[in-house]
Amino acid sequence: MKKEQNDTSKSRIPAFASREEEAAFWDTHDITDYLDELKPVTMRAAQPVQVRNLSANVQVRFDEETDKKLEDQARARGVKKATLLRMWILERLKEEEHRQAS
Numbered sequence: 678m679k680k681e682q683n684d685t686s687k688s689r690i691p692a693f694a695s696r697e698e699e700a701a702f703w704d705t706h707d708i709t710d711y712l713d714e715l716k717p718v719t720m721r722a723a724q725p726v727q728v729r730n731l732s733a734n735v736q737v738r739f740d741e742e743t744d745k746k747l748e749d750q751a752r753a754r755g756v757k758k759a760t761l762l763r764m765w766i767l768e769r770l771k772e773e774e775h776r777q778a779s
Contacts, residue, residue: 688714689711689714690702690711690714723755747761
């Protein structure tokens with residue numbers, strides 16, 4: 678029988694240095710063995726993005742280091758790299774339009 682975890686006992690789930698490390702842990706462990714340590718959370722699913730008629734395509738080349746940074750930024754925001762770049766470009770265009778109007 679499992680012993681009930683209390684707030685002062687040490688978790689059997691280790692601290693992870695990265696998502697990859699955590700994924701490797703859960704690939705080799707059964708989450709049902711840790712149910713007594715899990716807490717319910719409330720989350721809200723993102724609304725589906727309405728895709729506009731995006732027909733123009735621009736190719737931009739980056740060095741490997743910059744591309745890696747872009748991938749990391751996009752992953753952190755939960756979007757694709759192309760979506761992140763489009764968001765940044767549209768934000769910058771709005772800033773420039775506002776600056777020129779002033």
